[in-house]
Amino acid sequence: METVKWSYSSLSLFQQCPKKYYELRVVKKIKDAPTTAIMYGLEAHKIAEEYIRDGKEIPPAYAYLKPILDSLVAMEGEKHCEMKLAVTKDLAPCSFTSSDAWWRGIADLVILQGETARILDYKTGKSQYADTKQLELLSLAVFAHYPEIQNTKTGLLFVVHNDFVPAAYNKADSVKLWEKWRQETTRLDASYENNVWNPTQNFTCRSYCPVTDCHHNGRK
Numbered sequence: 001m002e003t004v005k006w007s008y009s010s011l012s013l014f015q016q017c018p019k020k021y022y023e024l025r026v027v028k029k030i031k032d033a034p035t036t037a038i039m040y041g042l043e044a045h046k047i048a049e050e051y052i053r054d055g056k057e058i059p060p061a062y063a064y065l066k067p068i069l070d071s072l073v074a075m076e077g078e079k080h081c082e083m084k085l086a087v088t089k090d091l092a093p094c095s096f097t098s099s100d101a102w103w104r105g106i107a108d109l110v111i112l113q114g115e116t117a118r119i120l121d122y123k124t125g126k127s128q129y130a131d132t133k134q135l136e137l138l139s140l141a142v143f144a145h146y147p148e149i150q151n152t153k154t155g156l157l158f159v160v161h162n163d164f165v166p167a168a169y170n171k172a173d174s175v176k177l178w179e180k181w182r183q184e185t186t187r188l189d190a191s192y193e194n195n196v197w198n199p200t201q202n203f204t205c206r207s208y209c210p211v212t213d214c215h216h217n218g219r220k
Contacts, residue, residue: 022197085141
């Protein structure tokens, strides 16, 4: 069987509902229309990228971002905005577009500081449902791409609500952490191999799921 490629978002979608994953990512019969909140978040990410990388002026409606972004600009280190990272199934670093890529991810901001890397993920929502798992994967990829990096200081930066949820990782734990993620992808691999995509009832069924032919969908 061909190697199943994944990202944190695609794996999360599969774990939420295999049928939804199948419709959106495999046969691509439907599209999940972006919400107003998602569009706002994408715009905020773009503004942050262009301000830190290029010094581009921040639009008045997003002026609240400036103090936060200025603090990031002031940090020492080599800055990379929207850094695209990928590894092969053997956990070797590869280009984001490589046909051998097994996992892919994009870090909003990476700052290389000697043996330490800071990895930040901007969020425009609320911090009550903070999930740092993506930061773990990004840290593992940074360890693969930059052998000199021994630890990461990461965090979810909630730019609207001025909150920060930190997490830290060590290169010494890479083997153990990658093995955990291999286990997480076992069910995904099995679904591809057996072509079985059973629906799973979840919080999106009632009013958000675009898969309208599922018996769990509450919008019918």
